[in-house]
Amino acid sequence: MLCDRPHARERPQLQSSAIFSQIYHFGFESNVTGFFLFLAICLPAVALLGVVFLSPLPQPKQASDDNEIDVNKVFSSDTTDGKAKMPEPDVGEPRQMPQLNVNFLVMFTHLKYWMLIGTFFASAGAGLVVINNIGKQTIALGGKNGDQDLLVTLLSLCNCGGRLLVGILSDLLHPYVSPVVLLGSTVLLMGVSVTYLAFVQQVVWLYPGVICVGLAYGATFSITPSLIYKFFGGDHFGGNCNVSSIAPGTQQQQAVCVRALLID
Amino acid sequence: MGTYLIMAGVCALGYILCMALVLYLRHEERVWFEQQEFLAEVGSSQGRFDVYGAVKQ
Numbered sequence: 001m002l003c004d005r006p007h008a009r010e011r012p013q014l015q016s017s018a019i020f021s022q023i024y025h026f027g028f029e030s031n032v033t034g035f036f037l038f039l040a041i042c043l044p045a046v047a048l049l050g051v052v053f054l055s056p057l058p059q060p061k062q063a064s065d066d067n068e069i070d071v072n073k074v075f076s077s078d079t080t081d082g083k084a085k086m087p088e089p090d091v092g093e094p095r096q097m098p099q100l101n102v103n104f105l106v107m108f109t110h111l112k113y114w115m116l117i118g119t120f121f122a123s124a125g126a127g128l129v130v131i132n133n134i135g136k137q138t139i140a141l142g143g144k145n146g147d148q149d150l151l152v153t154l155l156s157l158c159n160c161g162g163r164l165l166v167g168i169l170s171d172l173l174h175p176y177v178s179p180v181v182l183l184g185s186t187v188l189l190m191g192v193s194v195t196y197l198a199f200v201q202q203v204v205w206l207y208p209g210v211i212c213v214g215l216a217y218g219a220t221f222s223i224t225p226s227l228i229y230k231f232f233g234g235d236h237f238g239g240n241c242n243v244s245s246i247a248p249g250t251q252q253q254q255a256v257c258v259r260a261l262l263i264d
Numbered sequence: 265m266g267t268y269l270i271m272a273g274v275c276a277l278g279y280i281l282c283m284a285l286v287l288y289l290r291h292e293e294r295v296w297f298e299q300q301e302f303l304a305e306v307g308s309s310q311g312r313f314d315v316y317g318a319v320k321q
Contacts, residue, residue, distance in 0.1 A: 097296050112292075115285035122278025126271040133267070180289065184282035191275030198268035 018156035025149040101233030104243045112231055116183075117247050120224045123187045124248035126194050127217030131155060134210060143203040151210050158214025159221075162186075166219035179230070183223045190216040 020039075028035040107113050134155065135148040166186070170179055193212035200206055225241050232240050 097293060112285055112288055115281050115288065118281040119278045119285065122274045122281070126275050129267060129271050178286065178289075180282060180286050184279055184286070187275055187278045187282055191272050191279065194268050194275060195272040198265045198272065 016156075018153045018160070021149045021152045021156070025146065030145070099233050100231065101235040102240075103236040104239045107232050107236075107240050107243075110231070116224070116227055116231070117244055119183055119187055120220060120244065121247040121250065123183075123190045123216060123220040124224075125250070125254070126190050127213055127220070128248055130194060130197060130210070130213045131217075134206070137197070137200075138203055138206065141201065141203045141206070147203055151206060154207065155210050155214040155217075158211050159218035162215035162218025162220075163222040165215065166222045170223075179223055179227055183220065183227065186216045186219040186223065190220070 023038075024030065024035045028038070102110075131152075134151050138147050138151060166182060170182060173182070189212055193209050193216060197206065197209040197213070200209060224244065225237075228240050228244055229237050
């Protein structure tokens with residue numbers, strides 16, 4: 001059975017924007033045309049190399065799922081004396097709720113999905129808004145051109161750090177703190193950081209806010225898929241997770257509309 | 265600044281939703297355990313029951 005906290009085992013991802021912003025700044029000296037040409041040639045080349053060298057992984061043997069309850073076994077009518085028999089509880093095995101395995105259409109009917117996606121919507125959307133506006137804010141506060149790249153790099157590295165950190169925290173705090181509470185903590189951190197960034201008056205004070213936003217943003221993206229797996233099972237995980245990933249983009253669009261209204 | 269403050273408000277709503285989710289999960293778990301205890305009680309004292317936990321007549 002997969003761990004109920006798959007984000008704890010998630011492979012650490014170094015965010016590519018940290019690398020590409022430095023390549024853009026130092027390698028191309030902010031030459032947009034050359035940088036786009038580099039992206040257009042380099043990235044498809046790497047993808048094509050992957051097509052050549054990648055091979056399917058061997059499938060691991062499926063162990064019996066401890067969380068699955070066999071309904072036929074539980075409600076067995078195989079009785080000899082006319083009375084149903086309750087299954088003998090396994091000694092030492094804790095009783096757990098059976099895990100759901102539903103597709104995204106059924107997932108939409110669950111209240112806990114909308115609560116989870118609302119939280120994800122808030123945190124990831126706020127992070128995206130900061131990512132989109134941090135450059136303009138730097139310039140507005142009188143920063144130099146290189147400050148933007150540095151802030152974007154820092155945000156990206158903290159995004160990576162947040163993904164790692166939440167996995168470690170989840171392992172350490174597993175007996176005491178639920179992953180849902182961790183998600184709540186990341187949303188809280190995001191809210192405090194965004195409020196702080198709204199009142200910053202100097203470029204140098206942007207850095208602490210950007211670090212916190214990066215950590216919270218990465219942690220949110222790490223926890224949410226594992227919660228979707230935990231709540232709605234692994235059989236339709238791809239569809240469920242991809243449907244949920246619409247939320248941050250939607251929130252970003254809402255933020256653009258709000259900003260347009262504010263400017264008007 | 266206005267956009268950031270609105271986002272902060274959205275995050276506050278997200279936090280409230282998350283805490284509501286924690287309470288909802290606890291409630292769901294408690295209901296499930298109560299149901300299991302009921303099933304065990306019924307199973308030990310009466311006849312068959314269906315998949316919804318109701319005793320078959």
